[in-house]
Amino acid sequence: MSDVCIVGAGIHPFGRTEGRDGMDQGIFAVKQALADSGIEWKDVEFAFGGSAASGNADNMVSQLGLTGIQFINVSNGCATGGSALNAAVSAIKSGEYEMGMAVGFDKHPRGAFNADPSSYGLPNWYGEAGYMLTVQFFGAKIMRYLHEHNISRETLGRVAEKAFRNGVKTDHAWRRSEVDLETIMNAPMICDPLTKYMFCSPAEGAVALILASEKKAKELGVPIIRLKSSVMRTRPPGSFEVFAASIDNERGGTATEIASKAAFEQAGMGPEDIDIAQLQDTESGAEIMHMAENGFCKPGDQEQWLLEGWSEINGKLPINTDGGCLACGEPIGASGLRQVYENVVQLRGTAGARQVPGDPKTAYTQVYGAPGVSAVTILQR
Amino acid sequence: MSAQPIADNLFTEDMSALVGARNRETGHIFFPLPLTPDDNIEPIRLASRGTVWTYTVQRFPPKAPYAGPTDPEKFKPYAVAYVSLPGQTMVETRLTGVDVDDVKIGMEVELTAIPLDPDAPPEEQKLIHAFKPVQGE
Numbered sequence: 001m002s003d004v005c006i007v008g009a010g011i012h013p014f015g016r017t018e019g020r021d022g023m024d025q026g027i028f029a030v031k032q033a034l035a036d037s038g039i040e041w042k043d044v045e046f047a048f049g050g051s052a053a054s055g056n057a058d059n060m061v062s063q064l065g066l067t068g069i070q071f072i073n074v075s076n077g078c079a080t081g082g083s084a085l086n087a088a089v090s091a092i093k094s095g096e097y098e099m100g101m102a103v104g105f106d107k108h109p110r111g112a113f114n115a116d117p118s119s120y121g122l123p124n125w126y127g128e129a130g131y132m133l134t135v136q137f138f139g140a141k142i143m144r145y146l147h148e149h150n151i152s153r154e155t156l157g158r159v160a161e162k163a164f165r166n167g168v169k170t171d172h173a174w175r176r177s178e179v180d181l182e183t184i185m186n187a188p189m190i191c192d193p194l195t196k197y198m199f200c201s202p203a204e205g206a207v208a209l210i211l212a213s214e215k216k217a218k219e220l221g222v223p224i225i226r227l228k229s230s231v232m233r234t235r236p237p238g239s240f241e242v243f244a245a246s247i248d249n250e251r252g253g254t255a256t257e258i259a260s261k262a263a264f265e266q267a268g269m270g271p272e273d274i275d276i277a278q279l280q281d282t283e284s285g286a287e288i289m290h291m292a293e294n295g296f297c298k299p300g301d302q303e304q305w306l307l308e309g310w311s312e313i314n315g316k317l318p319i320n321t322d323g324g325c326l327a328c329g330e331p332i333g334a335s336g337l338r339q340v341y342e343n344v345v346q347l348r349g350t351a352g353a354r355q356v357p358g359d360p361k362t363a364y365t366q367v368y369g370a371p372g373v374s375a376v377t378i379l380q381r
Numbered sequence: 382m383s384a385q386p387i388a389d390n391l392f393t394e395d396m397s398a399l400v401g402a403r404n405r406e407t408g409h410i411f412f413p414l415p416l417t418p419d420d421n422i423e424p425i426r427l428a429s430r431g432t433v434w435t436y437t438v439q440r441f442p443p444k445a446p447y448a449g450p451t452d453p454e455k456f457k458p459y460a461v462a463y464v465s466l467p468g469q470t471m472v473e474t475r476l477t478g479v480d481v482d483d484v485k486i487g488m489e490v491e492l493t494a495i496p497l498d499p500d501a502p503p504e505e506q507k508l509i510h511a512f513k514p515v516q517g518e
Contacts, residue, residue, distance in 0.1 A: 116446070121415070124446065127446030128448035129497060131461065132447070133439065140437040143436060144435035188440070190440055191437040191438060191440065247470070247473075249466075
């Protein structure tokens with residue numbers, strides 16, 4: 001079967017943009033993606049899009065043009081962007097459409113993500129007693145992981161240090177200055193073992209991708225990036241997710257492990273075939289766990305990976321080359337698509353100061369979110 | 382009136398155990414007892430002793446819906462752990478009676494109840510569940 005191809009990519013810089021709402025940032029990204037692929041809005045046959053906090057994506061037609069296209073809104077938490085892409089790929093694979101778009105955008109206020117216990121099926125006392133905080137989950141989960149696999153807290157610091165170092169070289173990143181390991185380790189503790197620099201923040205931003213059938217992509221005459229897999233999965237029994245008043249004694253697998261396995265199967269590849277990876281790094285610990293959950297190393301080997309610089313831009317498997325969520329912040333609807341955007345730029349060889357050397361040909365993304373969803377893509381040039 | 386539990390069905394009547402839930406069909410045990418009654422779910426008494434499986438420390442005052450003291454001057458960091466109760470489940474709980482910097486994975490702990498706001502007048506105090514180190518071991 002022929003591949004679905006990415007023929008255009010656009011991004012609105014992540015971070016904070018005063019005076020421009022989330023949807024306008026989405027429009028900005030769409031226009032950039034259209035220009036990138038050399039097509040016009042009227043050529044787009046369908047779209048899937050979403051935001052968590054910035055309105056219904058289909059309202060974008062009032063600014064982009066009332067062409068009457070099919071525009072379906074996607075709401076899948078942190079996997080919104082990944083799910084939009086997944087749906088767009090299926091629409092083209094089905095043969096019904098030749099060219100469409102996946103878009104994600106968001107704008108969260110400072111300190112967003114206040115959670116309400118009842119929307120998670122939890123009693124009010126859970127929030128009143130001080131458990132309704134995502135940061136506690138991240139701290140408790142990585143605390144166990146470090147203990148089980150004998151990984152030092154400095155490794156968490158090295159992940160953050162790398163993220164900021166890469167962010168300096170990234171036009172669309174939010175945090176654009178380096179932070180040294182000592183500062184990261186000595187910063188105020190938020191939830192042990194994670195200090196303030198080891199967490200990403202709610203932010204703003206948007207990404208749009210134009211997708212086309214292989215036939216259509218060749219007609220356009222643009223650089224072709226093939227989407228070898230696009231997979232979204234939910235959690236298996238015994239996973240450890242946010243806002244759990246209890247978890248099973250018997251531990252199980254993760255949504256990411258399932259999604260990753262399926263994505264590699266779909267692509268006919270293995271972890272050893274991947275040249276670049278963008279992995280969910282809501283906090284430093286997430287990147288560490290996801291390195292193993294996606295099959296790139298064994299649990300425990302992350303200590304050496306970070307120490308030796310194997311996941312740096314010039315390492316054997318560069319991870320989060322644009323600084324990831326730690327440097328870019330996390331606008332929920334756009335975050336997963338940012339990873340794909342970064343891989344498109346890297347595979348085209350146009351990433352400038354952060355370009356991965358050695359002419360990379362394959363690139364991997366993984367986004368993970370509450371309450372145990374994961375989406376993976378594999379791109380090939 | 383003296384201090385009351387923060388919610389019904391959190392503790393057993395005599396406050397000696399937490400109330401968990403058991404699925405009659407699958408035997409799956411979890412916590413807390415769901416708010417909506419379900420014929421398939423029966424309340425069970427959870428073990429009052431267990432071991433710390435993992436933990437973290439809440440270092441800053443939480444925002445709403447947190448109902449404890451949030452004055453940054455007076456806020457005391459608290460440890461939140463998952464305590465493994467043998468043969469049952471792991472419950473999320475505060476730890477008490479131990480300095481937050483001395484908590485260790487594998488510590489043996491037992492159930493107790495602590496006031497959400499120790500400075501509140503006794504008649505207004507709400508009790509929440511916590512685990513404390515087992516003495517003399």
